[in-house]
Amino acid sequence: MAKLLEMEIEHREVVRKNRAIKSANFDVIKTFEGYIFDDIQIPSSISVDNIKSGDFIDRFENLILYGPVGTGKTHLAVAAGIDACNKGKKVKYFRTASLVNFLIDAKAKGELNKFLKQLQKIDLLVCDEWGYLPLDIDGSQLLFQVIADCYERRSVIITTNLEFSKWNNIFYNERLTSAIIDRLIHHSHLLLFTGTSYRLRNSIMKSQ
Numbered sequence: 001m002a003k004l005l006e007m008e009i010e011h012r013e014v015v016r017k018n019r020a021i022k023s024a025n026f027d028v029i030k031t032f033e034g035y036i037f038d039d040i041q042i043p044s045s046i047s048v049d050n051i052k053s054g055d056f057i058d059r060f061e062n063l064i065l066y067g068p069v070g071t072g073k074t075h076l077a078v079a080a081g082i083d084a085c086n087k088g089k090k091v092k093y094f095r096t097a098s099l100v101n102f103l104i105d106a107k108a109k110g111e112l113n114k115f116l117k118q119l120q121k122i123d124l125l126v127c128d129e130w131g132y133l134p135l136d137i138d139g140s141q142l143l144f145q146v147i148a149d150c151y152e153r154r155s156v157i158i159t160t161n162l163e164f165s166k167w168n169n170i171f172y173n174e175r176l177t178s179a180i181i182d183r184l185i186h187h188s189h190l191l192l193f194t195g196t197s198y199r200l201r202n203s204i205m206k207s208q
Contacts, residue, residue, distance in 0.1 A: 020091070021086075023090075026082070028078065032079045035072070035079060040194070040195075042189075051080060057154075062189070063155075064160070064184065064190045065157065092125055094128065096158075103142035103145075124154065124155045124157065125156045126157045130158045135172075164181055
């Protein structure tokens with residue numbers, strides 16, 4: 001009986017983890033297994049172990065992953081999200097442009113408050129590909145609303161290849177840009193990805 005009870009508990013734990021990962025809506029599943037941190041400049045304010053353990057989430061801290069395309073930013077962001085799910089945290093993953101589209105659609109349907117309340121229940125928000133596409137004023141304001149609501153309440157991971165000084169090219173509003181940066185960086189760790197594109201290094205065309 002004890003063995004059967006143990007198996008049932010293990011099964012329920014697997015189901016819970018799978019449900020949490022599915023709910024997070026990751027585009028792909030990535031883990032820290034085999035992940036190499038050699039080409040990442042990590043500030044002294046956080047360690048690799050802290051990133052893997054998700055301790056920063058308990059402190060409502062953010063990770064800003066900055067560097068060229070293909071250097072492993074999304075992989076790290078998703079792996080951190082997967083580990084958070086496995087530890088019982090509630091996570092949501094969005095490509096930033098998709099998140100803005102969800103917000104705009106929800107507002108148009110009169111369901112914005114409902115969507116925002118769903119986001120308020122999570123522990124970690126992952127915004128991938130931040131700054132890849134410019135936003136209109138409505139999209140910028142809605143994204144600011146999400147980031148402002150996360151401030152000191154939940155953690156955010158952002159992946160971007162755009163330096164802070166160029167974020168105004170995303171939002172086209174200096175005051176809004178400054179407000180977003182101010183809230184994000186206050187409790188953030190900036191990780192600089194300095195390597196070359198993994199996809200280019202391992203391209204089939206290159207081998208040919």
